[in-house]
Amino acid sequence: MRPLTLKLNNFGPFLNETIDFDHVKDDQLFLISVKTGSGKTMIFDAIVYALFGEASTKDRKESDLRSHFADSKSPMVVEFEFKLRDDVYKIVRQGAFIKEGNKNKTLGQLTVYQFDNDDYDLKESKINTGNQFIKSQLGVNAEQFRQLFILPQGEFKRFLLSKSSEKQEILRTLFNSQRFEDIQRNLMDDVKEVREKIEKRFSILENNWQDIDAFNDEVLTEFKLINARQTNRVVEVLPKFIEKAKNIQEQLKRRKHQQQDEVKKSETILDDNINLEHALSKLKEQQEKYDALVLKENDIQSKLKLLNEIYEVRPLANLLDTQETLKIKKTKITQDISNKDQLIRGLVSKIQKDEDMLMIHKKSSQTLEKTREFKERCKLFYDNANKYKKAYQEYDALKISYNELNENFVLQQQQFDTMNAQLNYRNPDYEIIEILNSEIFELKNKVKDLKHNELKKLEYQSLQNRKKQKVEDLKAVEQHLKNLENEYRSIDKTNIDLNNKKDIITKIQSALQSGDTCPVCGNEIHKIEQHLDFDELTERSQNLSEIERCINEASGNKIKCESELKYVNEQLAEFSQDDLTDTNYEAYDVLIETKKQQKKKATIENEEISRLKEQLQQNEQKLHALELESKTVFQNMKAYEVMINDFENTTKHKNVDEFIKAYELDVVKIQQFDDKLEKLGQGIQQAQNELSIEENSKKYLEASCTEIKEELENMSVKINTEMGRIGFEHFDQVKETIAKLNEKNKLEDDIETYNKEKQSFELLIAQLTAETNDRELKDSEKLKEDYERQQQCLETITTELSQHEFKIEFNQKKINEIKTTIEQLEFELKEQQEVFQLAEILSGKNERKLTLENYVLIYYLERILAQANQRLALMTGERYQLTRREQISQGYSGLEIDVFDSHSNQARHITSLSGGETFQASLALALGLSEIVQQEAGGIALDSMFVDEGFGTLDQETLETALDTLLSLKSSGRMVGIISHVSELKQRIPLILEVETEQYQSTTQFKKQ
Template sequence: MRPLTLHLNNFGPFLKEVIDFNNVKDNQLFLISGKTGSGKTMVFDAIVYALFGEASTKDRKESDLRSHFADSKTPMIVEFEFKLRDHIFKIVRQGAFIKEGNKNKTLGQLAIYQYEDDEFNLRESKINTGNQFIRDLLGVNAEQFRQLFILPQGEFKRFLLSKSSEKQEILRTLFNSQRFEEIQKHLSNDVKEVREQIEKRFSILENNWRDIETFNDETLTEYKIINARQTNRIVEVLPEFKEKARKIQQELKEKKNVHKNEVILAENDLNYNLKLEEALTKLKEKQQQYEQLLLDDDEIKKKIKLLNEIYEVRPLANLLESKETLSLKKEKAIKDIEEKEKAINIITKKAHENKKQLEKYLQSSEAIEDFRKYVEKCKLFYDKAIKYQDAYHQRETITSAYKTLEEKIKTQKQQLDAITEKLNQRKPDYKKVELLNSQIFNLNNEIKELKQNELKKIEFKSLQKRKKQQLEDIEKFHIQLQQLDDKYHDIDKTNMDLNNKKDIIAKVQSALNSGDTCPICGNEVHSIEEHLDFDELTERHQQLSIIEEQRSDIKEKKIKSESELNHLNEQIEKISQKELNNTNYHELEKRIDYKHEEKQNLEKENEEINQLKEQLQKDEQSYHTLELDMKNKQHTLRENDITINDFEHNTDFDNVAKFVKVYESNLEKIKEYDNIIYKLEQNILNNNHQLSIEGNSKAYIESSLKELKNELENMNLKIDEEMARIGFTQFAQVQETIVKVADKDKIEAEINTYNKEKQSLKLVISQLSEETKNKKLQDSQHLKEVHQQKQQTLDKVATELSQHEYKIDFNQKKINEINTIIEKLEKELKAQQEVFQLAEILSGKNDQKLTLENYVLIHYLERILAQANQRLALMTGQRYQLTRREQISQGYSGLEIDVFDSHSNQSRHISSLSGGETFQASLALALGLSEVVQQESGGIALDSMFVDEGFGTLDQETLETALDTLLSLKSTGRMVGIISHVSELKQRIPLILEVSTEQYQSTTQFKRQ
């Protein structure tokens, strides 16, 4: 970022001021000079305020920046225009203030513009979004900007001497190290969650351990006293709970089995008696059913006779159905034989045609074999065709480039020779430039003194003129006073004291009559009438008052004039007559112009020499690069020639595209020929296979037809024999009998049902008679009561066993959960042990007592010290180096800075440095900090830097060294501005921003020496 212009309205001592930084131009280093309190630092404040709404130091508030002499109705406005990379931006920020007559504060405003298309376009107009836009644009916040762009008065010394905790706050802001603290907190929270999870598991473990059943056993009850966190002890005693439960379960099972057997015996007796009772009842019912069934016996005999007749005709009917089926099969076989013969003829014809085509293609195989040999021979070249195509292309390209390189090398060699001849072993003369600067500085001082004398001469004349005017004014005031005194004496002052007694006199007159005694003088009142003209008295009194006021005003003016005259006399006496006569500076201006011209010519020559050296170095590097490129191209050409010769020798082609086309054409012909041969051979095999299948199929059908004919002849003989056996002479007789066959199943079902039911009843009656034979029936109710008593006893034991088994299952579930929890706890404690240790280490519980964030900040601090020591070593003649104190302590340790003194070969406290040495260390540290922050902030475009105060503590040699350090920043392209009262700096820095103050207002002006 490079400042361009700065407009200040009501800002500090600047009521309306414009600072144009374009005056800096090529003089990158300039001095900001002025009296103490003139407002030099306010220039920094204005830049920081425009960008971030803050001052250049934390000590100043926004309300402190507004001018105390500003119009109460006019706002404080800062307009800052700057260049960032290749873009120009303008920021207009108005401060909040309370207008005269208002109670509420007028809010601040912010507008951000970007210069595009020859005009400024608005980008942001709101304060919050605008502030964020600026931070994103610059890539830094206000704190980082202060460290990078502005090194305020005392700020970098404060950082050097600050404690670890104070440095920690500054560094964490600059490097955003809070994210490491967040990592530490996140890990701590994770560990806390894991610990809570483990505690929850222990809580569940305690609950499960508390819930385990002891079965009223004293030993198990004593075990329950064990603390649940003694997991190893719990694992040892858990098997005893299971063993005790198993023994009680076994006892209950044995008791249950005894009662179960008793229940079974009682149940058997009851069931036996009930079955006997049921059997006797059922026997009586079945005997009655059997007697009822015997009444249908005659009807069943008739149906049996009809069924026998139907069975006689059934075989003949089956023979007739079989004959019909054989006849249909015979007709189908004859039709199938005819279709097979047609198919055989078609296949035979196709096979003949395929054989004929195959013989034709085999006769032309010699040409195809030639193609095949060529393809196999050139397959490698075809697969790498792109490589050979590139070789042809590269040969042409590189050959052309090679010729171009030869011309470039020749031209480059000529340029080298020309620059070497032009340089002619010349070297830049900087010492002479410094001498001319010193001479110019001295001449400027002399001219400045003479110009000051000239200004004093003008001032002397002005004083004389003002003195004359004051004398005239005093004489004029004296005459006016004399005139007023005369007028004052001419006015009649008789009865003037009665002017304010008018009311009293009127009251006395109203109370008296003629002949009354006067209460004032005691004489008789002869008449009551007006003796005084009160209006005339009032007029004279007013004239006297006016004269008094005029006299007082003129006296005051006369006193002021006399006081001013005395002041002018004092100023005139201070001016030396010798200085008034010595004002001729034109000859010195001619001499300084000559020196400037001589300096410019010398600087121009030095610049020309430097440019020639740089150009010579660049040209030599270019020449070396061209030579290396030419060697590479020669090597590539040789490789391409070998590749191309190999291709042309084997393929007989000098064009890769033509070769590929011919190769692919041959490959396609081979593929097409092989496909045709393969298809014809497959067709012939398929034809032969189909002929074989169709022939076998025809022979099988013919054999089947012959068998069908024989079966039909045998079937006719069987039909004739069956009809003769039954006694039928005609088929009509057979058909009539067959019609009755439809009722056969129904009749047969009725007969079977009757026989089955009869046989079943006989069997059941027989069985029931056998079961009840010689058996005595008991009282079933009594047997039920005995069984119920036995069952209740069994249920009670079973319930007790069930409850115990529930307790066993409950215990087993709890034991399983306890084992699972203990196993998880062991795994979690083992797995999380390292995480717990890491969390403690990152939180500062380590040998170095460093948190993660502090460890990172130490890394950044060491980088800063490394950068700072490069400059500090130069400024102190390699004597001092800044080091980090490695003493271990609690809190944010490790950020204290000591200084290593190479003269004593040991480190000592930073506060032991002198004022000048402290400034050197502070400046080096500030520049180191600036560079590291710039590196870490993603390439901030930092084209400017301002340094406030501190040079007054340095001796001449140290001042030169510090100034050289700042000049090195200038050589990097930065604009460097320095605030200082040190006069030696004015000799070294030709461009000065002079801040002048006149009572309550300051102005600025760029001056060149």
Template sequence: MRPIKLKLNNFGPFLNETIDFTYVNNNQLFLISGKTGSGKTMIFDAIVYALFGEASTKDRKEGDLRSHFAENNMPMKVEFEFKLRNNVFKIQRQGAFIKEGNKNKTLGQLVVYQLEKDEYVLRESKINNGNQYIKQLLGVNADQFRQLFILPQGEFKRFLLSKSSEKQEILRTLFNSQRFEEIQKYLTEDVKEVRQQIEKHFNTLENFWQEIQTFEADNLNEHKMVNARQTNRLLEVLPDFEKKATEIQKELNQQKKANQELLNQAEVKLNENMKLQESLKHLDIKRKEYDSLLVREDEINKKIKRIKEINEVRPVVNLLDTKENLISKKEKVNVEINEKDRNLAELEEKLKNSIDELEFYKNNINEIEQYRDFVDKTKIFYDKSSKYSEAYNRFKLYNEELLNLREQLKDNEININDTQNQLQQRHTNYKKLEYINEEIYVLKDEIKVLKQNEQDKKEYDALLKRKTQKQTFLKENESALVDLMDKYQTIDKTNIHLNDKREMIKQIQSSIHSGDTCPICGSHINSIEEHIDFAELNRREKQLSEIETQKNKLNESKIKNESELQYIDEQLLKYNEESIATTNYEDRELDLAKKYKEKVLVEKENEAIEKLKLKQQQLENNYHDLQIAIQNKVHELKQNEMIINDFENTTGYNEINQFSDIYKHYYNKVNDFDNKTKELEQKIQNFNSTLAVERNSKSYLDKNKDELQNDIEKINNKIQDEMQSIGFTTLDQIYQVTAQTSEKEALEKEVESYEKSKQSMELIIKQLNEETMERKPEDIELLTEDYKNKQNALETISTSLSQHEYKMELNRKKINEIKNIIETLNNALQTQQEIFQLAEILAGKNDQKLTLENYVLIYYLERILAQANQRLALMTGQRYQLTRRSQISQGYSGLEIDVFDSHSNQSRHITSLSGGETFQASLALALGLSEIVQQESGGISLDSMFVDEGFGTLDQETLETALDTLLSLKSSGRMVGIISHVSELKQRIPIILEVISEQYQSIAQFKKQ
């Protein structure tokens, strides 16, 4: 990520400021300089706020970033353009605030654009979605951004001193190491699932083993005592179960076969005897039925004769039936002919009446035709009567409107003349207004400079006054130091060093006596009385101590005053005495007020002229519109007049309602005449059609009557011929035989049934005689009892066999399942053993107690430390090296950092470094981290870095080394911005972004040294 442009509105001390980072160009290192409180850190805050909605440090909240001098109705807004890899993005973020007069807060806004084909294209316009989009774009969150891109005050060394878990979060994002954790989790879950499956197989195996049948065999019961998890032993004993089951099955099958043969023999014998007895009974019954059937043979012969007579008279009966039908049809035809004659008479009477009525109506046809001609000619006017009625109304209305428009036109001409008179010799003068604005701008700029001079003069005078005070303090300090030294010289310092030996002397005195030899000097002791005044020694030592304390305080005050004097002299050099002498801005403020008044007059005159011009233009447009309206109205009057003339000339009426009444009267007369004549003509046509149909129908009936009479005569001749052929002379004889025709079917069925029964009985009796010839039946009860005993014996052995085969089939299935499970378990254990070991190692069950992801992160951390140590060794004169602590513990261990001190030849905790050394280590680590990330291309582009403070903790030599390290980054294309008050940095860094405080606001501008 490389900044391009930063725009600030009402953000901290920046009310409206733009910082163009393209000024840095190839000079990748630049210094951000300015007074304390001028807003240098706010530039970092603005970048972090634009990206994440937070400040560059956690201590500042969003509400602290808004300028206290911003207008109440204006929002805090930051616009940040930056380049990420080969893409350019622009982010606009507006903070939430409460407008003046409102109770509710105006919500914040966030818009993200991407540059495509020289145009910014919207990517996100909602805060939550935009924040997520930016986080995915950069690949880091706000905390990680602070540690990688912007190293603010108080947070510069956070990555160096952070815990393993904190480093792990940053490194896993930078190097995308989550995939290794996912691999580990996936493998662990997979192994867990495989183990569960194996245990499930063992449980199933145990269940199947317990369900195996032993068939009450002692050796099989002994086999069942084997543990199911002894799979090899199971495979050895399973064939014994199958062998034993087969032996029992074979024995039972042999028993079943023998019993089945005995049962079959008993069943055949029983069935044969039962069938013999049944046949004998049936034979006796059939013989008796046959004898009774022969008794009816004479009766059946008589019925056969009657059937023959009925069949001979059948043709004559059919002819008689045909004759009756013909006679019936003839009678119906006679009835229909009589009905047709009556209908024809009625129709001829109705036809005559209709023709007479039609002739009567046609006598008035001349009058009706006159009405019809009027209706046809004026129909269009009647259909559009509303149109012509509106034409009469509009003609009157348009005359009134035309008169009104002409009066408006006359008034408009008067107003145009008045406006033209007001505009004579008056013209707008915008050049004069522009000239006045330029003069106002110049005066305001001069006033601003003079006020700044006044402010600078006050600050300059205050510094001079402060300098005088400090010089006075220094003189007084020097005098006090001289007095103290004089007093110090006057104090007797003899034996002062013995004051702290008083206790020791007393102890020695208590242990020796007069006449003894001194244990210290070896001389003879004459007396042990005190000859040193320790109270006096104590008083003089206290005086000296007080003088020393006062002397240290005075020296400290002297150093402090000298430092302040040096700082004041540096500040005084910034002021130009000639500039601050010029502070009179009251005259220019008076001139500015006059120019504002002059500007107001010119603006009012221009505004009045513009209003008159606009009024004149409007009046002229209105005049033109009125002329067009009058022309249109005249045209519409002529159109309506033509419509009215057409109506009156054609209809002969000048009143719409009167014409409509006459038209409706004539139309109804014509319509009634047409309807009546049409109705009568239709009646006449219908009567003629009906007459023709009825006449044709009567002709057809007459012809049909003649044909029926001929058919009756022919039938009579055929009847006489048939009677002669069968020997009948009268019709009564025929009718007598015919009366018996209904009995024919019953007689035929009875004769047929008798013949069939007789033949069937004869056949059955013959078969039964053949079956029972020379055979005697045995005792059925004894045969039945024997059959049941053999059947029970077979069922018993069959049940035993079925039960055994069921158990045998269950055993077979269980044995197959057991073998399959054992094979599955052997394959699984053989193939999964290495995976089990690998999963445990990756999950941290190893000598180092490291997970796979932590192992990878340690690899990257060691690369980062190796890269960082190249710079740290140069900055510390080959003294310090950053090392990774190799302490073994469970969890995310191995990411703690220690420092190896070559002077003591051992490692120590990182917090034991001094402030300057910590800054060096943090800087080297930050640069090493960014370079390794760039090499790995883990999705994050580190093209820039910003450092806030920290250089003040370095001595001159170390500062030079740190600067050389940062300057060396130019070759890698990195942009590095530094905030610092160290004056040496201004001499070494060619580009400075200077933040200048102007009372309540600040401005920022780049300059080259």
């Protein structure tokens, strides 16, 4: 993310301010130079607010960002344009506020645009969706943005000095380590669920084990006392239950088969006796019906004779019906032929009349030939009438526009000549600016060196004075040491070693008498008396001890003076006498000012030339555009003029509307003539077609009539022949016999019914007689009672067997469930054992007492420290290294940071660093954090970084090292902005964003050194 422009309205001290970051360009490192309280941090607040709706530090709320001097009716608005990879975005965010006169708060607004096709396209217009869109594009949230892009006051070293729990929150946000805690929690939930599932399976196993039926068997009942959790034992005894159930089932099945045989035997005897009763009763009934039917035999014979007569007369009746049908058909055809003759005469008359009218209409067509020719010639103009209307309308307007363009061209040409004369073939001389910048930079370095020489001269003089003092101190110490040695030598040291033997001597003297042998020297003791003055020995001993102490102290002071004098001499030897004499920098300051004036003059001249060149180029472009437009207008005029002449010459009209009216009138006339001509032709054709159809129809009817006459003649011959064959002499006999044809069906039905009933009775009587011969009838009631008794026994046995089979099925189901449950338990216990162990390890039950998330955070922190130490070593001359404090405890431990001091070869607390050292460590850590996050999240584009304060705590050498570090970021293409009051930074950083305050508001301006 690289800022392009930042517009602030009523934001902090900025009432209406625009910061254009395009001034940065190649000078990737720039300084934000401000006075305290002028609002430099609000620049950072504006960037963070535009992106996330928050300030750059957590302790400021949105309401704190609005200017106290803003118009009460005007909102606080921040417009931020930035480049992200190859895309450019613009964000406009308006803060919520209470407008004057209103009680309710005016809600905030957010619009997000993306630059595409030379314009900004709206992407989001709602705050929630807009915030999500911005986060998705940047790849970071507000907290990550603060740590990676902006290092504001108060938060610069917060990460360095924070506790483990605080670092955990920051690192969790940056590296999304929350997912590892979610993994741990999900795993624990899974383990808990698995354990509950296993316990539930044991419960199911116990219930199924208790539900198994023991079939009132003592052995099986004793087996059921086994604990269901003894799965191996349960599996071992399950076959016993299956075996016992099968034995009982076989016994019941044998009893059932035996009883089924008895029931079947009783049922057969009963059914045979009942069937015999029914057969005897039915035989008697059928014999009575057969006797009644035989009495109708004479009547049936009379009906049969009548039916034969009817069969003889039927062919003759059919011939008479056919003859009558042909007569009716002949009459109808004769009438149709008469109708056709009348219709044909009418059609011939109509055709003749229409042909006469067609001839007359064709003769009148000669008068429309000119009209038809005009229509064909002008059809193209009629179809494009709007085009020719437009030509008439725009021709005059184009003529006026053409004259105006020529006038503008002349004026623009005059302005071009004037500016060309002002430019006078000059070009911007940027090389002189670069030369002057180089000379100013070299002169500033020279002044810096001379000032540094002046400081060295003062330091040299201070060392000379210190050397003189140390020489005097050394001489005094040596004289004092000499005096002490003389005094030490002057003290009598005789018997001084006996000073502490007083008690021993007194004890020996008390034990000896005169004449005894001395235990020390071995001579005879002549007299016991006091030989030594122990008080005087004590005084001399004390004086010697005091002088020895003073000699040791004086010797130490001498060594210290000699060491310090040697150190001072070594430092003096490092100074160059040439540098100490070369300290005059005032002349260079004057020269620098002269060069700056020259640079300013050259810059103004270059800007003027660039302005003139740009205006000249714009003027030239306008001239070219006017010339092209004039040519285009002229060409359009000519095109319209050709169109108008063509229209008028062809149509002989000068008005398009009048031409359209005349053309349409002619088209109507031609169409009416053509329609009538077509209608007459179609009418004649249709009549001719109908005439042809009717003539063909008449011929067909005449042929049909001839055929029918021939058929009637043949039919008369056949009827006479058939009457002769039957014996009829006249038609009355035929009609009388035909009248009885309606009784034919009834006679046939009566005869057929009689024959079928007679045959059926004879067959059934014969069958029943065969069934009942030689058979004895028994008492059916007794046989039925015996059958029911046998059936009741069978039902009892069947019920017992069904109940037992249900128990077998139930037991088998439970046994299968028990086996399945045991197999599942064994598999799950074996499968989940490693999961249980893993869950305990990830929850912190391990040697280091670390959860999974804390382990991951330590991994990231160590990578950050390794990256940070590369820069910290350079900034501190290989003295300091950041290390992670290792300790074993529960929770988020192991994230504290200590500093290892190579001078003392041991680690110490991070708060023991000085202010400048803390700044160095914080800067190195922030840069290391930024680089690791970028490595981990490839979607984050870290093209800029801003640093607020911290440089004032650094000495000259450390400041140079910190700047070198930031310059290394510049060389990698990053934009680096620094806010600081340190004057040395203005000399090192050529581009400065100055923030000036005027009473209650502030303004900004980019300046180059």
